[in-house]
Amino acid sequence: DAMVIQNPRYQVTQFGKPVTLSCSQTLNHNVMYWYQQKSSQAPKLLFHYYDKDFNNEADTPDNFQSRRPNTSFCFLDIRSPGLGDAAMYLCATKSGIPTTNEKLFFGSGTQLSVL
Amino acid sequence: DQQVKQNSPSLSVQEGRISILNCDYTNSMFDYFLWYKKYPAEGPTFLISISSIKDKNEDGRFTVFLNKSAKHLSLHIVPSQPGDSAVYFCAALSGGYQKVTFGTGTKLQVIP
Numbered sequence: 001d002a003m004v005i006q007n008p009r010y011q012v013t014q015f016g017k018p019v020t021l022s023c024s025q026t027l028n029h030n031v032m033y034w035y036q037q038k039s040s041q042a043p044k045l046l047f048h049y050y051d052k053d054f055n056n057e058a059d060t061p062d063n064f065q066s067r068r069p070n071t072s073f074c075f076l077d078i079r080s081p082g083l084g085d086a087a088m089y090l091c092a093t094k095s096g097i098p099t100t101n102e103k104l105f106f107g108s109g110t111q112l113s114v115l
Numbered sequence: 116d117q118q119v120k121q122n123s124p125s126l127s128v129q130e131g132r133i134s135i136l137n138c139d140y141t142n143s144m145f146d147y148f149l150w151y152k153k154y155p156a157e158g159p160t161f162l163i164s165i166s167s168i169k170d171k172n173e174d175g176r177f178t179v180f181l182n183k184s185a186k187h188l189s190l191h192i193v194p195s196q197p198g199d200s201a202v203y204f205c206a207a208l209s210g211g212y213q214k215v216t217f218g219t220g221t222k223l224q225v226i227p
Contacts, residue, residue: 004158006158009156031213033215035217040124040219040220041219042117042119042204042216042217042218042219042220043159043204043217045214045215045216048213048214050213055213055214088156090158090159092158092215094213094215096213102147102149102164102208103149103161103164104149104161104206104215105161106151106158106159106160107158108157108158109156109157109158111156
């Protein structure tokens with residue numbers, strides 16, 4: 001049973017055309033993350049939510065926005081995709097309650113292509 | 116500023132032998148570490164983790180060792196199997212914080 005679901009798996013958009021990637025979770029986790037991963041690089045944290053509290057990374061471009069309308073869903077909006085935004089976008093969740101097991105649960109990712 | 120480093124981009128190991136993947140970190144505030152495995156076009160899957168209060172954690176064929184003084188951890192896979200061929204990411208976080216920082220990954224190839 002998928003616990004963190006990302007749609008779509010593959011997304012093709014045109015240069016400058018807004019695109020939205022979605023993520024949903026059935027784990028009822030407090031924290032949701034969006035990571036960008038380019039080939040042979042570390043997943044780069046764009047932002048995360050702790051419940052409704054939004055935490056933006058300092059180097060995340062303004063072109064990237066996020067919405068979390070409820071616990072289960074989180075969206076990544078790219079307002080004007082450039083060629084450099086082509087990447088795998090990973091959504092992840094975490095409980096947020098300090099435990100001895102702080103693991104993140106990842107979705108399968110959305111591979112974004114920009115033409 | 117790469118706070119979590121995996122200096123070996125790739126590693127090849129014969130099936131049945133031990134695979135050792137290394138990870139170094141610079142932030143002394145990190146107190147929890149995780150290893151993830153990633154196949155192409157899929158999201159990372161959790162393998163094993165370790166808290167800074169321990170120096171070893173074992174789960175089946177996977178063992179993680181933590182050397183806090185050296186700010187170094189390693190993942191041992193023994194015996195290695197062809198299905199272990201994937202990219203392995205080391206990740207770290209600080210207690211009380213939600214930000215999780217990943218290393219650049221090591222691509223492991225297990226040769227049958």
